Structures are given as C-alpha cells and as structure tokens.
Amino acid sequence: MSDNGGYATVKTTSTSSKTTFHFAAGLCSGLTSSILLQPADLLKTRVQQSQKTAALLPTLKTILASPHPIRSLWRGTLPSALRTGFGSALYFTTLNALRQPLAQSKNLPVSSGENSPQNGKSSSALPKLSNWANLGTGAVARVAAGFVMMPVTVIKVRYESDYYAYRSLYSAGRDIVRTEGFRGLFSGFGATAARDAPYAGLYVLFYEQLKRRLAGINQSENIDQPLKSSSSSSINFVSGGLAAGLATTITNPFDAVKTRLQLMPGKYGNMMRAVRLMVQEDGMRSLFGGLGLRITRKALSSALAWTVYEELILRAEVHRGEKDHAHA
Numbered sequence: 001m002s003d004n005g006g007y008a009t010v011k012t013t014s015t016s017s018k019t020t021f022h023f024a025a026g027l028c029s030g031l032t033s034s035i036l037l038q039p040a041d042l043l044k045t046r047v048q049q050s051q052k053t054a055a056l057l058p059t060l061k062t063i064l065a066s067p068h069p070i071r072s073l074w075r076g077t078l079p080s081a082l083r084t085g086f087g088s089a090l091y092f093t094t095l096n097a098l099r100q101p102l103a104q105s106k107n108l109p110v111s112s113g114e115n116s117p118q119n120g121k122s123s124s125a126l127p128k129l130s131n132w133a134n135l136g137t138g139a140v141a142r143v144a145a146g147f148v149m150m151p152v153t154v155i156k157v158r159y160e161s162d163y164y165a166y167r168s169l170y171s172a173g174r175d176i177v178r179t180e181g182f183r184g185l186f187s188g189f190g191a192t193a194a195r196d197a198p199y200a201g202l203y204v205l206f207y208e209q210l211k212r213r214l215a216g217i218n219q220s221e222n223i224d225q226p227l228k229s230s231s232s233s234s235i236n237f238v239s240g241g242l243a244a245g246l247a248t249t250i251t252n253p254f255d256a257v258k259t260r261l262q263l264m265p266g267k268y269g270n271m272m273r274a275v276r277l278m279v280q281e282d283g284m285r286s287l288f289g290g291l292g293l294r295i296t297r298k299a300l301s302s303a304l305a306w307t308v309y310e311e312l313i314l315r316a317e318v319h320r321g322e323k324d325h326a327h328a
Helices: 019-036 038-049 056-064 069-073 077-105 131-148 150-160 169-180 182-186 189-221 229-263 271-282 284-288 291-327
Strands: none
Touching: 019 038, 019 077, 019 291, 038 056, 038 069, 038 077, 038 150, 038 229, 038 291, 056 069, 077 131, 077 150, 077 291, 131 150, 131 189, 150 169, 150 182, 150 189, 150 229, 169 182, 189 229, 189 271, 229 271, 229 284, 229 291, 271 284
C-alpha cells in the first residue's frame, strides 16, 4: 500500500492474481463468517423445520434453557465451516475464472478506467462487467460450488435440526447413505440451485452497482483524493450487506422449501409437492419462515466474506506488485 493509505502507487490488476490467491482468500472469508454467525444459521434451521412455523424467541429460549446453551448454539459449526469455507473458496475461484475471460473478451482491461484500484477511485479488486454478465457469472459460480458441497450441506442441516439425534458427522453421513442411498446426500439440490442461482446472480449485480454508487459518492466528497483502504473496506461491507438483504428477500421461499426437502425428503418429495404441502399445512407464511434471521445472517456473512475476500486479494496483489517492482 502507498504511504497515503491508498492503493494508488501500485499498479496491479486482477489478471495478475493467481488462482491460489482467490481460493485462499475465499476460504478465509468463508471460515470467518461461518464460525462467527453459526448461531443465526442454527436458529434459521430450527425455525424453518417446523410444520407450524416456529417463532424465533421461543426457539431461542429452548436452546438457552438446555444444559449446554453455548455448545447448542454452535452445534453444527464444523460442517458449516467446511461447507461455507470450501464453498466460498470454490465460489470465488470459479467466479474469478468466469469473469476474467468475459472482461478480456470485450477488449476491456481488467479493473480499468476511471474506477480502477490503481487510480485510487474504486473499492473493488474485481473486473468491471455488464449487469447481465454479473448476473450470469454469479449464478453459474454459485450453483457449481453448491453442487460440489451439497453432501456437506445436507449433513449440516440434519445435524443442526433437532429431528435427528446424530452424535457425529460420520454417523450422520452413514445413516443418510444407509437409509436413502447416496442420492440422499443431494436431497434438495433442485431447490438449492433454484435459490442459489438467482440469489448469487442478483447479489453480484446489486453488489457491483452499490459499490459503484457509493464509491462515486465518496469520490465526489473527496475530489482528487485516492480511495483509502479504510474507505474501500467500508464501501465493500455496506454494499455487501445491502445486496444480501435485497437478494435474500427475493429468494427466501426457495430456502424454506430446500430446508423441508433436506429434513424430510420422504414426505415432501420434490419442490412442487413441498410448496403445495407447506401452503396447505402452514399457509403462505411458511415460505417466508426464517426470513428475518436469514436476512440478518446473509447480510452479515456476505458483508464479512466479500470484504475479507476483496481486501486479501488487493493486499496480495499489492505485495506481488511491490516484489515485481523490486526485482525489476
């Protein structure tokens, strides 16, 4: 970083980033958010599992009244950390791999122009793409990562739920394969993909738009001043939280259906049957069960994950640029 606190003195581009940078940064960001926010994820699962949508406060009181409330709130942290950590690593790596060729195919230098990191006017380490490209790459990358991590996701949801008395992750996986076959490890993938594709696409779209607007506001208030790393992180954090809130609200019904399918695949069968039964038994509100929790968790986790990811990528590129300059 430059002496004035910005990134202006080091000319780096995302094309210089190695795949390992993005994998490691994604892994670190995913682990951070999953461990810190596991209680919110567990509460969401408990609220959504009920055939009569449970309220948050009674669910929380029940957990806190247990013999080991702290351990109970962080139940399922290991599968959650594995899923989110490696899922984020795969997602960010795939997303970067998809975005780079698109940026280059349009004959646009990555992170170039008025809002590039090297001139200090952008908070982003990512290439600038069109709205449709942001939507498409986000969706494809998320579904691909979700498919690879699906068995861990199913085990995580079952382990967090109080429908099952699994004592270990191994016993959970073994029981699922024994009773449902390997197909059971992919229960709810259709609903997951239907949720993740629009969510991730809308998230990247909203995130990039919000960053651009907030960076523009910041720049108008600090004319001729490079964007400092503290401002960059703040812009990324706020943009990540707002983008997650918007995308989460739109896609919550898919998340509620996915949870039921993963917990009780024998009863709900498929997406259409699950929606019909949920509406018949609990009404339309069941499709929005856990929305408040999911917005809170998604806003915080996405803000943390993307801020940590972009900051690590920027720092890695700055460090690499300084080494290249020193060698030259």
